[in-house]
Amino acid sequence: MVNRQVTSRRGPGRRPGSEDTRGQILAAALSEFAAHGYEKTSIRGIARLAGVDPALVYHYFGSKERVFVEALQFPFNPAEIVPKLVAGGVEGLGERIARLFFSVWEDPAGRERGLAVIRSVHTSEQGARMLRGFLIQELFRRVAANLDLPQPELRATLIGSQLVGLISIRYVLKVEPLASMPPEQLIPVIAPTLQRYLTDPGIAPAT
Amino acid sequence: MVNRQVTSRRGPGRRPGSEDTRGQILAAALSEFAAHGYEKTSIRGIARLAGVDPALVYHYFGSKERVFVEALQFPFNPAEIVPKLVAGGVEGLGERIARLFFSVWEDPAGRERGLAVIRSVHTSEQGARMLRGFLIQELFRRVAANLDLPQPELRATLIGSQLVGLISIRYVLKVEPLASMPPEQLIPVIAPTLQRYLTDPGIAPAT
Numbered sequence: 001m002v003n004r005q006v007t008s009r010r011g012p013g014r015r016p017g018s019e020d021t022r023g024q025i026l027a028a029a030l031s032e033f034a035a036h037g038y039e040k041t042s043i044r045g046i047a048r049l050a051g052v053d054p055a056l057v058y059h060y061f062g063s064k065e066r067v068f069v070e071a072l073q074f075p076f077n078p079a080e081i082v083p084k085l086v087a088g089g090v091e092g093l094g095e096r097i098a099r100l101f102f103s104v105w106e107d108p109a110g111r112e113r114g115l116a117v118i119r120s121v122h123t124s125e126q127g128a129r130m131l132r133g134f135l136i137q138e139l140f141r142r143v144a145a146n147l148d149l150p151q152p153e154l155r156a157t158l159i160g161s162q163l164v165g166l167i168s169i170r171y172v173l174k175v176e177p178l179a180s181m182p183p184e185q186l187i188p189v190i191a192p193t194l195q196r197y198l199t200d201p202g203i204a205p206a207t
Numbered sequence: 208m209v210n211r212q213v214t215s216r217r218g219p220g221r222r223p224g225s226e227d228t229r230g231q232i233l234a235a236a237l238s239e240f241a242a243h244g245y246e247k248t249s250i251r252g253i254a255r256l257a258g259v260d261p262a263l264v265y266h267y268f269g270s271k272e273r274v275f276v277e278a279l280q281f282p283f284n285p286a287e288i289v290p291k292l293v294a295g296g297v298e299g300l301g302e303r304i305a306r307l308f309f310s311v312w313e314d315p316a317g318r319e320r321g322l323a324v325i326r327s328v329h330t331s332e333q334g335a336r337m338l339r340g341f342l343i344q345e346l347f348r349r350v351a352a353n354l355d356l357p358q359p360e361l362r363a364t365l366i367g368s369q370l371v372g373l374i375s376i377r378y379v380l381k382v383e384p385l386a387s388m389p390p391e392q393l394i395p396v397i398a399p400t401l402q403r404y405l406t407d408p409g410i411a412p413a414t
Contacts, residue, residue, distance in 0.1 A: 121380060122329035128380050135382055157376055157385035158396065165372020169364055173328060173335050175342055178364035189365065189410055193400050203396055 022060055025050045029071040034126045038068065038133025065138050072117055072130070075110040076100075078139045086146040094195030095187060101163055102183035111171060118167055135160070151203060158197040162190065229267055232257045236278040241333045245275060245340025272345050279324055279337070282317040283307075285346045293353040301402030302394060308370055309390035318378060325374055342367070358410060365404040373397065 028050035032041045043064055047054040061067045069077045085096055104110040120127035136153075144152035169175050178186075197203065235257035239248045250271055254261040268274045276284045292303055311317040327334035343360075351359035376382050385393075404410065 119329055122326055122375070132380050132382050135380075151384075154384045154388070157382050160382065161372040161376040161385065162369055162400070163372065164375045165368040165370065168329070168371045168375065169368040173339050173342075175339050175364050175367065177358075177361045178368065181361070189404075189407075192403065193369070196399065197396075200396075 021050075021052060021056065025052060025057055025060060025067070026071045029067045033068060033071065033130045037129040038131075039137060040133075043067070065134075068130075068134055068138075073113045074117065075104045075113045078142055082139065082142040083146060086143070090147065090149070090198055092195075093198055094193070095191040097159065097163075097194050098187045098191045101166070102187065105167065105171060106183055114167065115171060118164075118172065147198075149198065155197050155203060158203070159194050162193050162197070166190065228257075228259060228263065232259060232264055232267060232274070233278045236274045240275060240278065240337045244336040245338075246344060250274070272341075275337075275341055275345075279327075280320045281324065282311045282320045285349055289346065289349040290353060293350070297354065297356065297405055299402075300405055301400070302398040304366065304370075304401050305394045305398045308373070308397075309394065312374065312378060313390055321374065322378060325371075325379065354405075356405065362404050362410060365410070366401050369397065369400050369404070
């Protein structure tokens, strides 16, 4: 994943700021995220490696988060998804998360992107560090900011543990009967777990 | 994992049937499991590749399951663990599974072995196929044989999904606060999920 090639499209009609530049920025970003982790990577550092002005990185992507999501071909962008999910309140949120999960993972393109991320984080400490920083800084911070519950980060990691395990058993290991069960049958089985991790008042251990 | 070296200890005092032979059998077994998956690997095939009589493989290991557990340095043997776990009945079984889980994974040697297995199954289709066959034929068959519940295989895969995800978030990705939470605080959070997967009568979809 880290060594993804940038397709070259240099032709006679090429203008500055084309798809080429965008691809160069994403390749540089992957390299920077892999080398330094999410937190310690800066737009400035990515721009330097890509040989462009930082303003151009902002112009194309708007934020470090967006660069990360595009560079890793993440199947969804937390900045867009989390506020929508949480907008309906905590009631039924477990089921909405389960539905979103399957809408991404049952789609072949989403699954392919997601599996590349999952493989990378399980094979290299670089991959793990990239994703860990992103999850903590972006995904969980957003969940915490949008949910009025004690221990929002712990709740988010617990939900993550059930969903990541579902990916492993269903989409990586493909163990039956879980692998072939229709999402409509799985959602009512998984949603109560997610809902309990969201709302159980017992999930607030002393720190 | 598949290319693990066999340490050679040939010396003047070496007798037939020594540790060398045992190591040769385990190396041959890894190779056979990787090439053909768990189901299609036979003790006869392992013996042929190791250049020994099948009776010797039985002598050392007793079963294909045991060869697998030792060849992959699996952190526990389902043949021993499952009957003990289930012996106390379904009441409190979720908590007993959670306690066993942490007793294996909080032990540095168990964790190291377990992580090697987890990495292997997430990186190669060979690894995934080996573990899938083993889980279906040995672990889930045992759970099903020992538990008088509808859909025992589905319940086992659901429990597996929560535990594998816990491994990913806590021990591979090391995402806080889940990564540093003491097991004694996590057990009461995870056990109800496992218990619900065991006993919820709603988990019996039409087949």
